[in-house]
Amino acid sequence: MSFVVCEAMAWQPAYLTAILTGALLANLPGRPPLKLGVVIVAAMTLSAALAWLLSTLLLDMPWVLFGAITLFLFIGFLALLTGGPAATLPATLLLVCLSTIPVVALAYPSQAAALPQALVRGMVLAMLSIWLVYAIWPRGMAPKPAAPPARNPAPVATALLATGIVVPIMLVxxxxxxxxxxxxxxxxVLMVANFDLHLSQSYAIRKIGANAVGGVIGLIAFWTLLIHPTLLTLGxxxxxxxxxxxxxxxxxxxSVPTLVFGMTAMLCIFGTLVTSGPGEPGIWVTRILYFSLAGAFAVGAMYLVWHWLEPRAARRAATGAKTL
Incomplete structure (x- = not known):
């Protein structure tokens, strides 16, 4: 619904609202109260304002800008790891803003202020969409399975790892x-921010596969839309x-996290194709390839390095216990 509204009103990029709606639904246990909705919108506004301010002030010094962004990304990931459930959404929104607004500002300076506005508008529409759907159909989601005991003995190292994944992708x-x-x-960023530190190798592969399959589904949806391209068909x-x-x-x-990954990839591919139009067929495949490679790099690096860090941290803890 939010995607169609944005397309009808020519609010670009229209897919932002759909992605934010999906991210909220995946992180909220049920219908958010008014106070929580206001807090979420305020968190997005402050995050977008911070990223825009850094981008504007340091636009002529791109390496200084990337240094500042790297520092704030690290702080955001560290807050995500150590702040508990209450910090999850605000930290994730901060990470999304910091990773996108500076890149757009450097590549397209005239659009530097448009993306922060689109992110805040998208969050407002996402909250309104969620409240409307819950008003029509108040059934809550099934309870999430109990999470395994937290075992992140190296939050600083993990935050550094996550930052070291996102920043190179931004530069490339x-x-x-x-x-x-x-x-x-x-x-x-949504993949890295929701990375499960207890991920098995097969589960990591499924997440990478879900990202690629979601992109293909988005492409098929776009091909279907081309048969009769109207707002009704899009809806x-x-x-x-x-x-x-x-x-x-x-x-x-x-399987919920894997499905959410796939749905996010589908919305991204479908939304970008709807926004840019048919174009050359090769561009469609190229976009899916970009999504797949970035997702594989993010999940693969997080899995490999974390499972290398964890035994080392466990050995250090065991050594310390023996010393005591």
Missing amino acids: FLLFVPAHALAVLINT LITFIVTFLIGLRVAEGGP
Whole structure:
């Protein structure tokens, strides 16, 4: 619904609201009260303002800007790891703003102020959409499975790792393909921010696969839209695809994070194709390739390095215990 409204009003990028709606639904246990909704919108506003201010003040000093962004990304990831459930959404929104607004500001200076406004507007529309849907259908989601005991003995190292993944991707897309940076960075940051430190190798592969499959589904949805490109068709396609995925998500279970990853990738690909138009067929495949490579790099690096760090931290803890 929010996606179609943005397309009808020509609020670009229209897919932002849909992605933010999906991210909220994946992190909220039920209908958010008014106070929480205001806090979430305020968190997005402050995050977007901070990223825009840094980008504006340091626009002529890009390496200083990236140094400042790297520092704030590290602080955001550290808050995500150590701040508890209450810090999850604000920290995630800060990470999304810090990873996207500076890249857009450097690549397209005239659009530097447009993206922060779009992010705040998208969050407002996302909250309104969620409240409206819960008013029509107040059924809550299935309870999430109990999380395993937290075992992150190296939050600083993990935050450094996450920052070391996001910043190179920002640089690569800024230097080579800035036109594709926004959607890919949003998807990558959401993947890294929701990375499960207890991830098994097979589960990591499933997440990477879900990212690629979501992109293909977005491409198929776009091809279907080309048959009869109207707002009504856009609304029907978006509703059918998200409804089918939403049915599985509402059931709960361990597959929910994987499904959310796939749905985010689908919305990114579908939304960018709708915004940019048909173009050359090769561009469609290229966009899915960018999403798949960035997602594989993010999840693969987090899995490999974390599972290398964890035994070392455990050995240090055991050594300290023996010393005592």
